[in-house]
Amino acid sequence: MSPTYPALDIPEDGKLAHNIAHFARALRKAGLPVGPGRTLDAVRAVAAAGFDRREDFYFTLQAIFVSRPEERPLFAQVFRLFWRDPRYLDHMMSLMLPQVHGVQENRAAQAAEKRAAEALLDGQLPPAPKDQPEGEQIEIDATATMSAEERLKTLDFEQMSASEIADAKRMLAKLSLPVQPLKTRRSQASTLTARIDARRTLREAMRTGGELTTLKYKAPVTRWPNLVVLCDISGSMADYSRMVLHFVHAVANRKGQGWAKVHAFTFGTRLTNITRHLRARDVDAALKAAGQEAQDWSGGTRIGQSLHAFNRDWSRRVLGQGAVVLLITDGLDRDDTSLLAKETERLHLSCRRLIWLNPLLRWTGFAPRAAGIRAILPHVDSFRAGHSIASLEALGRAISDPSDHGERARLLALIRP
Amino acid sequence: MTALPTSIDAVETLLATQGYVASRALATVVFLSLKLGRPLFLEGEAGTGKTEIAKTLATALGRRLIRLQCYEGLDAASAVAEWNFAAQMIAIRTAEGATDRDALQTELFTEDYLIERPLLAAMRPQPGGAPVLLIDELDRTDEPFEAFLLEALSDFQVTIPELGTIKAPEPPIVILTSNRTREVHDALKRRCLYHWVDYPSFDRELDILHARAPEAQETLSREIVAFVQKLRREDLFKRPGVAETIDWAKCLLALDVIALSPEVISDTLGAILKYQDDIQKLQGSEAKRLLDEVKRELVPA
Numbered sequence: 001m002s003p004t005y006p007a008l009d010i011p012e013d014g015k016l017a018h019n020i021a022h023f024a025r026a027l028r029k030a031g032l033p034v035g036p037g038r039t040l041d042a043v044r045a046v047a048a049a050g051f052d053r054r055e056d057f058y059f060t061l062q063a064i065f066v067s068r069p070e071e072r073p074l075f076a077q078v079f080r081l082f083w084r085d086p087r088y089l090d091h092m093m094s095l096m097l098p099q100v101h102g103v104q105e106n107r108a109a110q111a112a113e114k115r116a117a118e119a120l121l122d123g124q125l126p127p128a129p130k131d132q133p134e135g136e137q138i139e140i141d142a143t144a145t146m147s148a149e150e151r152l153k154t155l156d157f158e159q160m161s162a163s164e165i166a167d168a169k170r171m172l173a174k175l176s177l178p179v180q181p182l183k184t185r186r187s188q189a190s191t192l193t194a195r196i197d198a199r200r201t202l203r204e205a206m207r208t209g210g211e212l213t214t215l216k217y218k219a220p221v222t223r224w225p226n227l228v229v230l231c232d233i234s235g236s237m238a239d240y241s242r243m244v245l246h247f248v249h250a251v252a253n254r255k256g257q258g259w260a261k262v263h264a265f266t267f268g269t270r271l272t273n274i275t276r277h278l279r280a281r282d283v284d285a286a287l288k289a290a291g292q293e294a295q296d297w298s299g300g301t302r303i304g305q306s307l308h309a310f311n312r313d314w315s316r317r318v319l320g321q322g323a324v325v326l327l328i329t330d331g332l333d334r335d336d337t338s339l340l341a342k343e344t345e346r347l348h349l350s351c352r353r354l355i356w357l358n359p360l361l362r363w364t365g366f367a368p369r370a371a372g373i374r375a376i377l378p379h380v381d382s383f384r385a386g387h388s389i390a391s392l393e394a395l396g397r398a399i400s401d402p403s404d405h406g407e408r409a410r411l412l413a414l415i416r417p
Numbered sequence: 418m419t420a421l422p423t424s425i426d427a428v429e430t431l432l433a434t435q436g437y438v439a440s441r442a443l444a445t446v447v448f449l450s451l452k453l454g455r456p457l458f459l460e461g462e463a464g465t466g467k468t469e470i471a472k473t474l475a476t477a478l479g480r481r482l483i484r485l486q487c488y489e490g491l492d493a494a495s496a497v498a499e500w501n502f503a504a505q506m507i508a509i510r511t512a513e514g515a516t517d518r519d520a521l522q523t524e525l526f527t528e529d530y531l532i533e534r535p536l537l538a539a540m541r542p543q544p545g546g547a548p549v550l551l552i553d554e555l556d557r558t559d560e561p562f563e564a565f566l567l568e569a570l571s572d573f574q575v576t577i578p579e580l581g582t583i584k585a586p587e588p589p590i591v592i593l594t595s596n597r598t599r600e601v602h603d604a605l606k607r608r609c610l611y612h613w614v615d616y617p618s619f620d621r622e623l624d625i626l627h628a629r630a631p632e633a634q635e636t637l638s639r640e641i642v643a644f645v646q647k648l649r650r651e652d653l654f655k656r657p658g659v660a661e662t663i664d665w666a667k668c669l670l671a672l673d674v675i676a677l678s679p680e681v682i683s684d685t686l687g688a689i690l691k692y693q694d695d696i697q698k699l700q701g702s703e704a705k706r707l708l709d710e711v712k713r714e715l716v717p718a
Contacts, residue, residue, distance in 0.1 A: 037607070044453060045449050045610075048453055049448065050424075056425055059446065062442070063445065063449055063611060063612060064610065068600075198502040199499075199500055202500065202525070203579065209521070209522065210513075210521050210525070212509070312652075312654060316596075317599060317600070320556070320599050321559075346654070
């Protein structure tokens with residue numbers, strides 16, 4: 001099929017429908033969810049609206065193909081390129097593809113220093129003794145893994161070696177974050193004799209010819225809340241945030257977990273929404289994609305600014321339905337802390353429960369001296385440690401308990417003399 | 418009954434006669450929705466005239482406006498129809514002792530005992546032609562209700578278990594609005610024409626203000642619009658919508674203000690900004706700075 005130019009002045013030879021189909025394919029390639037149904041609709045809509053003006057043609061197609069505000073700029077780009085010269089679009093796409101590959105390879109090459117050191121030392125470490133008899137070996141192995149697992153649970157993420165991290169990740173993948181369901185205003189049939197369901201009672205009565213024999217009851221339906229994770233990925237948090245994101249991925253992808261939706265955001269110097277990437281089944285692929293999206297990995301921190309961006313752009317969209325917010329940061333912010341205090345307060349007012357996980361809390365005798373921590377602390381519902389698997393397990397036990405405040409009260413007492 | 422407009426221009430003029438200044442994009446989707454008989458899904462910030470378009474269309478076309486306000490827990494009983502239990506009970510009592518039980522059975526679940534709710538009302542023929550059905554703030558309801566709407570919006574019919582399916586003889590004009598406090602499911606969006614309602618440009622907002630508050634002086638209107646437009650570029654938690662612009666103009670008119678001054682602005686700020694943080698930010702020198710900028714820009718015009 002050869003494209004026709006110029007597309008806008010097509011004579012009455014039936015090519016317009018073809019061109020719209022091609023355009024739909026171009027949109028699909030560019031990432032818009034466009035199915036054949038929409039293409040049909042588009043042809044019908046163009047036939048209805050006519051196209052005396054380029055503008056009308058544009059708005060007509062937009063009404064059909066676009067269903068989210070973020071898709072508009074993409075649509076505008078594709079429209080501009082396609083209806084000018086279809087070949088130009090193919091050309092542009094082929095130009096862009098190799099660049100994308102290049103970026104991925106570069107980023108994959110980055111590795112943490114600790115793991116690099118271990119790779120260099122590989123082979124110089126004493127090998128594990130291998131001279132035990134076969135039967136015994138199995139037994140020893142079993143006990144060894146048990147104790148190693150126990151040890152691993154309380155080990156700080158930062159102090160783990162590459163192999164320990166791999167083990168810890170496997171354990172994290174099995175962790176869950178159970179939650180209590182919320183009562184809604186909807187009701188369903190129930191045997192609890194609390195509220196009478198008049199409609200069902202009467203229908204039941206009709207079976208016996210209008211004789212009211214049994215009363216039917218209803219009870220409120222429950223639903224699961226949403227979880228919103230705000231994870232600090234700045235330099236001081238890098239080791240923890242990687243592990244916590246593994247945990248978040250496990251929570252987001254576990255079926256029957258309870259959470260209706262899990263939204264995840266990362267922030268360092270700017271806020272990034274990685275919800276979409278977390279949906280990938282494979283945790284490594286998911287975190288790799290998230291890492292590419294968040295360009296500020298292991299950089300500086302601007303917590304106040306990032307929370308401000310979240311409150312402005314996202315809070316109304318993701319916190320609406322009784323969401324629980326998990327804020328994961330060390331609270332070390334170099335910016336003005338009055339902004340941080342204000343934005344945390346706003347965040348706290350917009351969600352059902354705000355839980356702060358801080359890896360610094362692992363130090364016994366931790367005192368909230370940093371200005372950033374003092375700014376955030378009064379506005380959170382619960383303040384907990386988040387530096388090891390055991391602490392994340394404890395979070396799982398505490399998250400649905402409204403009376404749990406973690407270490408908040410103890411630390412607040414330290415701030416207020 | 419007014420006939421449906423036959424072109425995009427006709428839609429623009431039709432809306433303009435009712436004092437609604439629509440952008441070309443909005444006029445296009447409204448035209449398409451009328452022509453193709455598709456529901457129109459409007460999304461956008463609060464106060465950008467989404468609900469207003471439904472009201473305007475209903476008045477301009479001489480149709481009845483049926484409004485379904487969404488809220489969490491909205492269910493079929495309050496959206497489609499409910500049975501009048503009291504009347505049904507009385508009917509059972511009066512029929513007691515009567516021998517014809519079968520007749521009672523067929524009589525009890527008839528339309529006589531049905532209380533119509535918005536969705537069912539919209540499926541009924543109305544004087545003046547098919548009604549305008551406004552499903553307002555869809556994002557406030559939950560996913561089960563969205564799924565329920567699919568039947569109503571794609572086939573223009575509703576099902577009442579005891580009665581059967583009721584189909585609209587003439588499909589209503591459906592307008593759905595959302596403030597995007599959550600994402601509405603794609604299955605529902607796919608059945609609709611989508612339009613994101615943006616804040617208007619300076620010229621269009623001025624036109625809107627002329628149409629809605631014609632008593633305001635030209636210079637004051639220009640100042641108001643320029644100030645609000647400037648405000649929208651500021652870093653605010655909730656940016657003011659067009660509704661706020663109109664409200665504010667009316668406030669200023671009620672106070673007999675002829676030109677904006679920092680004092681007047683700080684006294685009436687509550688009409689445009691609805692969050693304490695935002696108001697605090699704008700109190701005092703900040704308002705003066707914005708006003709000075711506005712006045713400087715308006716001089717050459």
